[in-house]
Amino acid sequence: MHIEKASPGCGAIVTGIDIRSISDSEFQLIYRAWLEAGVICIRGQELTIEDFLSYGRRFGEIFPHLVKKSRHPNHPELTVMGTNARNADGTVNRPVYTRGHGWHTDGPWDPKGCKATQLFGLEIPSRGGDTLFANMAMAYNSLPNTLKKRIQNLEADYVYGGVSRKSSELLEPEDRNLPPVRHPLIRTHSETGQKTLYFNPTHLLRIVGLSDQEAKDLFQELEQYQIAPGAEYRHKWEVGDLVTWDNRCTLHSATADYPIEERRVHWRCTIASDDAKGVLIS
Numbered sequence: 145m146h147i148e149k150a151s152p153g154c155g156a157i158v159t160g161i162d163i164r165s166i167s168d169s170e171f172q173l174i175y176r177a178w179l180e181a182g183v184i185c186i187r188g189q190e191l192t193i194e195d196f197l198s199y200g201r202r203f204g205e206i207f208p209h210l211v212k213k214s215r216h217p218n219h220p221e222l223t224v225m226g227t228n229a230r231n232a233d234g235t236v237n238r239p240v241y242t243r244g245h246g247w248h249t250d251g252p253w254d255p256k257g258c259k260a261t262q263l264f265g266l267e268i269p270s271r272g273g274d275t276l277f278a279n280m281a282m283a284y285n286s287l288p289n290t291l292k293k294r295i296q297n298l299e300a301d302y303v304y305g306g307v308s309r310k311s312s313e314l315l316e317p318e319d320r321n322l323p324p325v326r327h328p329l330i331r332t333h334s335e336t337g338q339k340t341l342y343f344n345p346t347h348l349l350r351i352v353g354l355s356d357q358e359a360k361d362l363f364q365e366l367e368q369y370q371i372a373p374g375a376e377y378r379h380k381w382e383v384g385d386l387v388t389w390d391n392r393c394t395l396h397s398a399t400a401d402y403p404i405e406e407r408r409v410h411w412r413c414t415i416a417s418d419d420a421k422g423v424l425i426s
Contacts, residue, residue, distance in 0.1 A: 257417030
């Protein structure tokens with residue numbers, strides 16, 4: 145097994161290992177590298193659904209994603225990403241094609257929290273379709289001290305799709321107006337102790353205690369520091385890539401730029417936090 149950094153900011157690549165037969169000690173090496181890098185890719189895997197889910201459970205409890213349309217019919221914990229990206233007339237089905245586009249963390253709207261997300265590359269287009277990642281601890285460290293003090297006690301409420309409920313068409317009607325979940329803007333990673341800027345513009349509903357204009361001004365200010373210099377990693381997918389990222393310390397975004405006549409298909413699962421920080425607001 146060989147582990148190397150993918151970029152200075154975040155990310156690590158693992159080769160020379162088959163996750164179907166790794167020992168506990170080998171997994172602990174991967175897990176430690178994952179905590180350090182925030183994102184880890186294990187290349188060259190050939191997996192069944194059971195293999196994929198079994199590996200995910202090494203990180204924690206797996207639970208079904210809120211979007212029911214893309215759940216696997218026989219494995220509700222498994223989301224199949226990227227199918228039906230074209231409509232019957234050949235036009236782009238934009239909610240599917242652009243799903244995951246825009247900087248965000250997964251699951252801030254879920255009271256279970258989202259420790260990690262895992263994707264497995266099944267069909268990869270000839271160009272485009274990359275996933276971008278960024279280190280939120282570096283974002284926090286880049287904040288001026290005056291700004292750190294201003295936001296240290298602030299909290300934000302999140303719903304799926306944010307204030308505009310963007311992409312709510314992916315949800316069933318009964319799931320489109322669920323109550324928000326509240327998180328602090330500055331979080332401390334439960335395993336590494338690092339402070340992170342937990343700011344998710346894609347799913348943001350409001351910043352608690354601020355007027356709409358004050359929240360908008362702060363939003364624009366924080367966006368300047370959200371992606372710190374040198375904090376990014378651009379993952380170029382290969383078939384057989386098994387990628388797991390830590391939603392407690394990284395942001396990510398799909399690029400939504402691959403040829404629509406080609407397919408980009410992944411298996412996905414969500415790993416719940418064992419120390420969920422979100423508070424459901426009734």
